[in-house]
Each structure stands twice: as structure tokens, then as C-alpha cells.
Amino acid sequence: MSRNDTLFARSQTHIPGGVNSPVRAFRSVGGTPRFFERGVGAHVWDADGKRYIDYIGSWGPLILGHAHPDIVEAVCATARSGMSYGAPTEREAEMAETLCRLVPSLEMVRLTSSGTEATMSTVRLARGFTGRNRIVKFEGCYHGHSDSLLVKAGSGMLTFGHPDSAGVPAELAAHTLVLQYNDIEGVKRVFAEMGDTIAAIIVEPVVGNMNLVAPEPGFLETLREVCTKHGSVLIFDEVMTGFRVALGGAQALYGVKPDLSTFGKVVGGGMPLAVFGGRADIMKHLAPLGPVYQAGTLSGNPVAVAAGLAQLKHLEKPGFHAALTATTRALVDGVVAAAKGAGITFSGQSVGGMFGFYFSAAIPKSYPEVMSADRERFNRFFHHMLDAGIYLAPSAFEAGFVSAAHTEQDVAETVAAARKAFATLA
Ligand SMILES: *Cc1c(COP(=O)(O)O)cnc(C)c1O
Secondary structure (H helix, E strand, O other): OOHHHHHHHHHHHHOHHHOOOHHHHOOOOOOOOOOEEEEEEOEEEEOOOOEEEEOOOOOOOOOOOEOOHHHHHHHHHHHHOOOOOOOOOHHHHHHHHHHHHHOOOOOEEEEEOOHHHHHHHHHHHHHHHHOOOEEEEEOOOOOOOOHHHOEEOOOOOOOEOEEOOOOOOHHHHOOEEEEOOOOHHHHHHHHHHHHHHEEEEEEOOOEOOOOOEOOOOOHHHHHHHHHHHHOOEEEEEOOOOEOOOEOOHHHHHHOOOOOEEEEOHHHHOOOOOEEEEEOHHHHOOEOOOOOEOOOOOOOOOHHHHHHHHHHHHHHOOOOHHHHHHHHHHHHHHHHHHHHHHOOOOOEEEEEOOEEEEEOOOOOOOOHHHHHOOOHHHHHHHHHHHHHOOEEOOOOOOOOEEOOOOOOHHHHHHHHHHHHHHHHHHO
């Protein structure tokens, strides 16, 4: 029996499903999750000592790869002088200045410990600022697991949301309208009808939580237009895209400025750190300046902030994102060509250091299109790749991530493994 199996069996006794976040349990693809013991650069080693090329990177944070020496050093040096004070530190000011310099829409920021807290706080802030309750989200976008955002579409055109989890009150979910991503006309229709009652739109400017879905030309611009016209707050959830699709995030890449945005994952360099921020006139509604309450014992944790700053320094080097984008594109081109060679229906795309592989002929533009891909075929592909030492996300509905540590050799190995996997699927 493999040690992964033993550890999984042991973990399930005292941890629901054996994992601390559901997708890690491999339920969608079947089989035993790998328990990791070590990561260096683009590679991870599991409990049996097997090596993998890692395309998850802790679900996005590790844009420099595992255990980057500068980040490890920043963490150790900072920890030696104290893990946490629950009081302000100079590093938090430095982090806030750095973020406001790098991201176009940021004038003020607040630090939190998770992306969920950041998005939850922006929704409360938007409601407090506008005095309205309704929010708009898009099916397939994930914004963390707070009640107002764990909502799915109901039936019909004007979709008042339904709880997407037991335990979310229907009364609360009803304040969330769920529309289709890239549906420009749907957005216009809802705002024409009830725009003046909508506190905010929250959106992933590039979606990475229903595989990878990119915005169609005009979609983000339309969101900006209707929010400006109706006095609603436009929130870009850049927890995944921030510092990954471009240094200034998707808002820099597409040239659309939100009122508020959220960051996580990359911003903490692998430590628990997230951010929300934006227009100063809105941010000044937060306590202690204003009436919207928000807080956190470990918010702005010195070790996490030091790790984040150490990572961001590397991303500011000229050419960083151009190189990351080129590596990611080479990976996608190679795997798509391998599928074509084997006659498999398959497509792929990347935005910066994020990529999507689809077992469908066309690249999907919305949730129903993503769901129409051949899931069973993905699962077989996933397990072939895993056996070959390629660690992809264990679900057909997650994006993949490349780091600066991935080399041409890693990409070549991955493409070779994909060629073999596709041959068995044909
Ligand atoms: C990961 C993610 C979140 C949630 O962040 P956590 O740190 O897991 O709470 C929110 N929004 C998006 C777009 C994400 O990808």
C-alpha cells in the first residue's frame, strides 16, 4: 500500500473527507490524493518519494515556484523577531504603498488573512457605502465561501440566487442576482430594470474557477458603464488573477478600472495573506473611520507580509510576466498540438501565467459551455498524467498555473507525457 493511501485513511478519521478544502479530496477524478512532503521550484515530492511537475502551485500563490530562497529567508528572518503583535508594523505601510503603486485602481487597501474575508468585506463595504442590498455575480465565478457569495442561479431570465450550500439562508441568497458570464445584454437588461437597487457587481475579470474563461471584448467595459451610470460599486475579484495575468492584474491587462478589488494567493507568497482596496472615498467608510465594521486578529501578519513583499519584488523585474506568459503559452501550444496529433477533441488557452485545457472543440465562454466538456475523458487524462509525474488540478473545472521556475525541460516533459496520454484516449 502506498503511504498516500495510508495517510489518506488516517486523515479521514478526524478530518471530514480527510482534507481541509474539498477539491483536494480528488472526489471529481477519483483515486487517492497525493500527500506532499517537499517542494522545490516547479517540482513536488509525495509521501512515496515520487516526483511531480506541479501545475497547481498551491492553487496560484507560488508564482516563483516552491521554497524560493528569498521568500524562505524573509519568513525565517521575520519570524525570529516575532510572529505577530496584533498592532501595526512598518512593513504593512510598505505593503500598502507597494500595492497602490502596482495596481491601477488602488488608493487605499486593507489586509486580511484569506481571499474569502477580502471578498466578503468588499460586499459589506459596497452595501454600506451605497445603502443597497442587492449584488450581482456570475455563474461559475467563485468568490470564497461567505454566505452572500455561495449562491447559484435559479431558473428563468432574471435569476434571483439560490443557496449553493446547505446552511446559507434563502433570504440572504435572494439578494444575490446570478447572471451568465460574458452576457452583455443580460447585464444591461438587469441594470435597466433595477440598477438603482444594486449595491455592487462582483466578478472575476478572468475566471479561473470554472476552468479558465476569458472576458469577451466589451464585457468588462459594460460592467464599468452600468455601475458608473447607476452608482453601483464595481468589484474585481483578482484573488487569482492579481499579479499573475499581469503585474497590475487583469485591470491593467484589460484597461478597465474597478471601484474595489480583492487580491490573495500570489500577494502572500504562499502565506495566508489577502487584500481588498480601491477608491479612497469608499475605503474611508471602513471602521475606525466609518460605519462599516471589518477586523482580523492576524490581519497584516508580519511573517505573511514579509513573504508577500519578497515575492512581489521579483515580479517587478522587467520582463517577468512576458517570460511567464511565454512559458505558459508554450505549454498550451504543445499540449494542444499533442491532442491534435492523436485526433482528440481538445482546446486550450492561457492568460499570463494561467491556463485552461478543455475536452471540447471550442474554448468555452460561459458556465454552461464549460460544463458541456467531456468530463470522463478529462478524468482519464488526469490519471495518465499523474502516473507520468505531472500534477494537474484534480478537476476538469479548475484552471492551471505555471511558475517562473518551470523550465523548457519541464514543458517538454509535460508535452511528452500528454502525447502518450492522448494516445491511450484515442
Ligand atoms: C481562491 C479564491 C478566493 C478565495 O480565497 P481563499 O483564500 O481561498 O479564501 C476568492 N476569489 C477567487 C477568484 C479565488 O480564486
